[in-house]
Amino acid sequence: MEYVSTRGSAPALDFEGATLAGLASDGGLYVPREWPAFTAAEIAAMRGLPYPELAARVMAPFVAGSLADERLLELTRSAYGRFAHEAVTPLAQLDEQHWLLELFHGPTLAFKDVALQLLGLLFEEFLARAGGNLTIVGATSGDTGSAAIDAVAGREGVEVFMLHPHGKVSDVQRRQMTTVLAPNVHNIAIDGSFDDAQAMVKRMFGDGEMTGRFRLSAVNSINWARLMAQVVYYFAAALQLGAPERKVAFSVPTGNFGDIFAGYVASRMGLPVERLIVATNVNDILHRALSAGDYSAGTVTPTAAPSMDIQVSSNFERLLFDLGGRDGPAMAEQMRGFEASRAMRLTNAQREGAAALFASARVEPDEMTAAMRWAHEACGQTIDPHTAIGLHAARSSGIPAEVPLVTLATAHPAKFRDAVERATGQRPQLPARVGDLFAHEERYAELPGEYEAVRAFISERATPSA
Numbered sequence: 001m002e003y004v005s006t007r008g009s010a011p012a013l014d015f016e017g018a019t020l021a022g023l024a025s026d027g028g029l030y031v032p033r034e035w036p037a038f039t040a041a042e043i044a045a046m047r048g049l050p051y052p053e054l055a056a057r058v059m060a061p062f063v064a065g066s067l068a069d070e071r072l073l074e075l076t077r078s079a080y081g082r083f084a085h086e087a088v089t090p091l092a093q094l095d096e097q098h099w100l101l102e103l104f105h106g107p108t109l110a111f112k113d114v115a116l117q118l119l120g121l122l123f124e125e126f127l128a129r130a131g132g133n134l135t136i137v138g139a140t141s142g143d144t145g146s147a148a149i150d151a152v153a154g155r156e157g158v159e160v161f162m163l164h165p166h167g168k169v170s171d172v173q174r175r176q177m178t179t180v181l182a183p184n185v186h187n188i189a190i191d192g193s194f195d196d197a198q199a200m201v202k203r204m205f206g207d208g209e210m211t212g213r214f215r216l217s218a219v220n221s222i223n224w225a226r227l228m229a230q231v232v233y234y235f236a237a238a239l240q241l242g243a244p245e246r247k248v249a250f251s252v253p254t255g256n257f258g259d260i261f262a263g264y265v266a267s268r269m270g271l272p273v274e275r276l277i278v279a280t281n282v283n284d285i286l287h288r289a290l291s292a293g294d295y296s297a298g299t300v301t302p303t304a305a306p307s308m309d310i311q312v313s314s315n316f317e318r319l320l321f322d323l324g325g326r327d328g329p330a331m332a333e334q335m336r337g338f339e340a341s342r343a344m345r346l347t348n349a350q351r352e353g354a355a356a357l358f359a360s361a362r363v364e365p366d367e368m369t370a371a372m373r374w375a376h377e378a379c380g381q382t383i384d385p386h387t388a389i390g391l392h393a394a395r396s397s398g399i400p401a402e403v404p405l406v407t408l409a410t411a412h413p414a415k416f417r418d419a420v421e422r423a424t425g426q427r428p429q430l431p432a433r434v435g436d437l438f439a440h441e442e443r444y445a446e447l448p449g450e451y452e453a454v455r456a457f458i459s460e461r462a463t464p465s466a
């Protein structure tokens with residue numbers, strides 16, 4: 001499989017190259033040159049497979065040429081062996097139509113583990129072939145950080161520099177990152193928002209002096225391998241609910257557009273998806289883009305669903321590229337306009353293409369709270385604020401009752417104990433597997449939200465690539 005940049009001028013790479021590169025050198029994002037597709041019979045044959053086997057089956061076309069099928073299966077078995085539920089991503093039924101897809105049974109209690117446990121192993125595999133060191137630079141609004149740190153802490157040849165917005169993640173999220181004292185882990189709290197952190201990360205990939213000295217890579221969903229692993233649980237859920245004979249709809253609490261883009265990929269691969277609902281909080285750029293064609297970034301408003309406090313959704317570029325006829329130079333031009341003015345209009349082709357599969361909703365704080373309360377009181381399920389945003393959007397979507405509607409439960413409620421307690425009156429307990437976060441020392445640097453400061457911090461500490 002070959003990967004091309006959404007902006008058309010970076011060299012095409014194989015899976016190994018795209019994974020190690022993270023971001024394309026022209027500032028674009030790597031996508032497969034074409035979407036592999038399964039027939040209905042091939043999808044039906046996946047029913048009942050254990051998760052690691054399903055994962056290897058779904059991902060095989062994406063890694064072709066870089067990993068043999070047997071090796072991929074060894075890696076998925078190892079990655080998902082650390083999950084606390086045998087099904088890895090089990091479904092829980094709420095009522096006749098609504099289901100939760102529980103994505104928080106990994107080591108750090110959010111959906112990020114599903115991809116990052118695998119990505120850590122892929123880095124190790126490919127680095128053993130390529131030699132040298134890898135410098136991972138990432139941005140987190142709370143969950144990617146801890147999942148990435150868990151996946152690479154202590155690994156030989158890999159260092160991680162993780163930027164989070166100071167004071168804008170939950171205390172559990174912060175401690176999950178900052179209590180990891182492995183020497184290859186560097187946490188940086190910056191003055192600013194997740195968007196500021198993400199912009200700095202992207203800028204570093206275009207900084208010739210940094211890329212000349214260090215082999216930079218990404219753990220955010222700008223790295224294709226992240227999304228590839230997330231495609232699998234759409235198959236897992238739909239197969240349990242009757243696919244390929246029956247269509248399934250998904251509601252996805254959305255920020256950087258990675259998780260829902262994985263659903264789009266699943267549908268391009270032949271999974272019968274009725275609709276993908278993009279559920280945002282008040283940071284609603286994606287809802288405005290999909291409902292009115294207006295992709296314009298405002299300032300980020302902090303909310304009780306902090307992991308979705310994002311205004312610039314990196315993976316939206318992948319969708320626009322695909323829907324706009326895969327025209328790299330045109331995409332580069334559209335993104336240049338956005339980067340200059342922080343605003344752009346979707347083209348008609350992009351709007352119409354998106355409307356065929358996507359719906360969207362902006363969910364207000366009181367609606368989020370009501371959804372947490374409903375799940376708790378009517379269904380006996382404690383859900384986190386992000387999941388509640390997805391659930392509210394699902395329940396108000398108007399999707400016909402005969403279509404199963406799956407809300408992605410993206411985080412464990414204990415990561416956001418205060419918000420959950422306010423809504424339900426009950427304080428969720430952290431599962432024993434995360435240990436006593438509050439008994440451990442924290443280590444992190446505080447830096448101003450300035451590229452030069454972050455760049456200097458990293459270049460003083462990172463190990464050059466050769």
Ligand SMILES: Cc1ncc(COP(=O)(O)O)c(C=O)c1O
Nearest residue numbers: 143254255256257258259307410
């Ligand atoms: C708990 C949680 N829910 C939802 C999201 C949004 O996912 P995405 O950024 O892939 O749209 C995130 C962050 O990515 C998250 O951490």
Ligand SMILES: N[C@@H](CCOP(=O)(O)O)C(=O)O
Nearest residue numbers: 140141142143144220221307
């Ligand atoms: N919500 C994320 C931020 C976006 O991350 P991505 O790695 O999925 O691009 C977080 O919790 O860090």
